[in-house]
Amino acid sequence: MNRPATVSFPNLDGLRFLAFLAVFVSHSMNLLGYASQHAGFNFARDYLLLNGDLGVNFFFVLSGFLIVFLLIKEREVTGGIQLGSFFLRRLLRIWPVYFLVLALGLFVFPWLGAGLPAGFPLGVATDRLNPWLYVAFAGNFDYLVNGITNLLIGILWSIAVEEQFYLFCPLLVAVLSPRRLLPAFVGLVALALTFRWLYSPMGGMVFKYHSVSCVLYLATGGTLAGLANQPAFVAKVASLPRMAIVLGYLLGLGLLPLRRFPWTNPAVIQLLPVVIALFFAFVIAEQNFAKHSLYKIGRIPWLATLGRRTYGM
């Protein structure tokens, strides 16, 4: 059997930490209840910093890319997918921290928060959520059924979405021929867009938290992984001129303030996430394969270390 060299993307760990930091800042702005009188601060918060929630969407694209890329490589090298090993690896990576957080959220924090005053910024009561949905990795549906009632446990919704994707993603790679894999992931993107258009044309909870809706980002990562296994695509990204890369970043980052406008046109509401998903795919492709990048994030070793350490966050 032809064993490949280690599959490694050193720049992605640093990006992972930046995405964590973006989510952290966004949560601090959104949930701590701090109200500033300073117009400049409020503008930066509303149009820039609150976009940090997109870090979760970046994680989705990144997970889709990494999982599908490794599965395709596995099939190339071994001739198949060892589904048992795949699920066991996912279990060992995610379940320990997931259930630790769930246990703390269900048993320890409600006990700690029992005597807190009414105005305390974060609620820890568990009486309005369905814990079994979290145990079954379906916490995003708790949001849809019961609303956002406990953020300490509620943050697990994104892990639930990823776990649901991991259930069928390896089956797809195992069953479909390499030629059909790329159209299949593009089809998943189309499915997510159709679902969003039909069930949440104006955005909202279903748009943000439903598994089928979130497949938009995971399948965009999967599509990128399919493309990244084609030498012609990799060569094209590798030869991207620096000017084109800078332009890509300016366009992508320029979108952020636009996203926070109170849009009333459903076409704009539906289109913005597509462009954002493509921008995240562009960042991952550029960081991994471009030869003329403005800056490779992997050059900052402590950022990569923090990215690996905060994986479970």
Add this chain to the structure above:
Amino acid sequence: MMAFFVTLFLFHKLGWNVAKMDKFIYLAVVVTSLVGAIAFAHLSFRYFESFFLQLKTRFAVLPHG
């Protein structure tokens, strides 16, 4: 999120008004929570997750880093 809660809880116990915080308390909460979250992540990685990650490596079909 848990780091925020622990920080707010401790500051509340110290007598700080976290229900209606000024910018200094807000900054202190954010910085303490960030340091706490990274410290917790580091300790969790080193003393809890590493055991499971070693097991995970045993089931790796391809070597990856």
